Amino acid sequence: MLEIKGLSAAYGQHRALEDVNLRVDRGEIVVILGANGAGKSTLLKAISGICEGQVGGSVVMQGTELLGMAANRIVEEGIALVPEGRGVFGDLTVAENLTLGAYANRAREEEAGNLERVLRLFPKLRERRGQQVRTMSGGEQQMVAIGRAMMSNPALLTLDEPSLGLSPLLCKELFQSLKTVRDAGIGILLVEQNARQSLAIADRGYLIENGRILQEGKAAELRNDPAVQAAYLGGGNKGARSAAARPAGPVAPPSPARPDMARRPPDVEVVRAVAPAVQDQSRPIRPSGPAPDEIAAAALASLPRPQAAQPAPQPTRPISEPARPAVPPAPARTTAGAASQPRPAERPASPPAAVRGAADALLGGLSIGDLVAQASEESRARYGASQPSPPPRPRASAPTPMPVPVLEPGRSDTRLNAVLSEIEDAAARARAWRSGSGQR
Numbered sequence: 001m002l003e004i005k006g007l008s009a010a011y012g013q014h015r016a017l018e019d020v021n022l023r024v025d026r027g028e029i030v031v032i033l034g035a036n037g038a039g040k041s042t043l044l045k046a047i048s049g050i051c052e053g054q055v056g057g058s059v060v061m062q063g064t065e066l067l068g069m070a071a072n073r074i075v076e077e078g079i080a081l082v083p084e085g086r087g088v089f090g091d092l093t094v095a096e097n098l099t100l101g102a103y104a105n106r107a108r109e110e111e112a113g114n115l116e117r118v119l120r121l122f123p124k125l126r127e128r129r130g131q132q133v134r135t136m137s138g139g140e141q142q143m144v145a146i147g148r149a150m151m152s153n154p155a156l157l158t159l160d161e162p163s164l165g166l167s168p169l170l171c172k173e174l175f176q177s178l179k180t181v182r183d184a185g186i187g188i189l190l191v192e193q194n195a196r197q198s199l200a201i202a203d204r205g206y207l208i209e210n211g212r213i214l215q216e217g218k219a220a221e222l223r224n225d226p227a228v229q230a231a232y233l234g235g236g237n238k239g240a241r242s243a244a245a246r247p248a249g250p251v252a253p254p255s256p257a258r259p260d261m262a263r264r265p266p267d268v269e270v271v272r273a274v275a276p277a278v279q280d281q282s283r284p285i286r287p288s289g290p291a292p293d294e295i296a297a298a299a300l301a302s303l304p305r306p307q308a309a310q311p312a313p314q315p316t317r318p319i320s321e322p323a324r325p326a327v328p329p330a331p332a333r334t335t336a337g338a339a340s341q342p343r344p345a346e347r348p349a350s351p352p353a354a355v356r357g358a359a360d361a362l363l364g365g366l367s368i369g370d371l372v373a374q375a376s377e378e379s380r381a382r383y384g385a386s387q388p389s390p391p392p393r394p395r396a397s398a399p400t401p402m403p404v405p406v407l408e409p410g411r412s413d414t415r416l417n418a419v420l421s422e423i424e425d426a427a428a429r430a431r432a433w434r435s436g437s438g439q440r
């Protein structure tokens, strides 16, 4: 399925890989063992098209040459990478991370099926679909990272030290999961420092040192090899590694457990390859997504700027129509219990206008009953039935108060005439006051 021949990689003058030959077949777990700096990550990056160095040789996947191809095209060819440090998006939920893994064309049509397969593989992710990934344990985050890679429907899954930072129990669970993936027919190329457990699940393995493949074989053979035991399995015979196999130059000591690297952030270029669809190529990558304040700032920037507050136009209305508030006023009560005046912006019509309207109505010949009914309706509309009447407005130059008619005892028509006479006098005084003060 994957056939690598004569692969080399150099960062400037530093040769990180030299003439590497390697293959992975369908439904096979192949483990790469090597010390720090041996070139393991460079190998996976070169396969995935994200190595920053100069890469030469040949990487063929199912008959297609991958060298020189863009990373996203390589994903389309069926290779998915779970980078060292996981590269999950901590601000996103489990479901969102998984969905991001399905951006490849080869995965889109089968997204639902792939998701179901991932959730069957990691039942915990089903329970936690809505959980923000940064709040999950390291092992759970690793499940998300593998699940996301699986969402691209890969034929080959490559993993860079997936057990890093996991407890022994979680490591065991992780390797069991990888066996399940392999049993589904997917090839696995696994870079690991945990030689014991990785060799326990692997079919074959390669030892890499200083960028060169030193040894290859079946996993069982490697497990029993004294050199491998000495270097990677904590065996006592340190001199067991054959001098002939050892390359020239210093050999970095193996370090099976590297807790110091547990918090190492994912490599920029690895994250970019894992989710190219959501990465801004021109900016430094933030593997865990933008910070909440950045999201908030972006959201605010996208909103239209608020306009300066415009005074609400006062509707013109016929005199006989009571003022109707645009927003029903709900005057707050003061501590003394009196209703406060509505704020100017909320006031639907000015009280003087209403009062003037009432006076005009009187002068226009309306009866007292009509006037009272209109005033009551207007008051109800403006202040509500349960609210007290607004306080009387002081008027500096009001006409002389209308005297209360004195009812003479006697016939009712005489009393009625007296009342009418008083009303006419009041109307005449009001007319005189209006024309004298210039008010309407």
Ligand SMILES: Nc1ncnc2c1ncn2[C@@H]1O[C@H](COP(=O)(O)OP(=O)(O)OP(=O)(O)O)[C@@H](O)[C@H]1O
Residues within 6 Å of the ligand: 011, 014, 016, 034, 035, 036, 037, 038, 039, 040, 041, 042, 043, 052
């Ligand atoms: N981007 C880079 N620029 C320059 N040198 C690099 C770069 N990446 C890796 N190297 C060097 O290439 C060599 C191989 O690095 P690589 O990361 O592949 O090793 P590794 O086996 O994965 O190590 P580790 O187990 O510590 O991750 C190292 O000497 C490293 O310093």
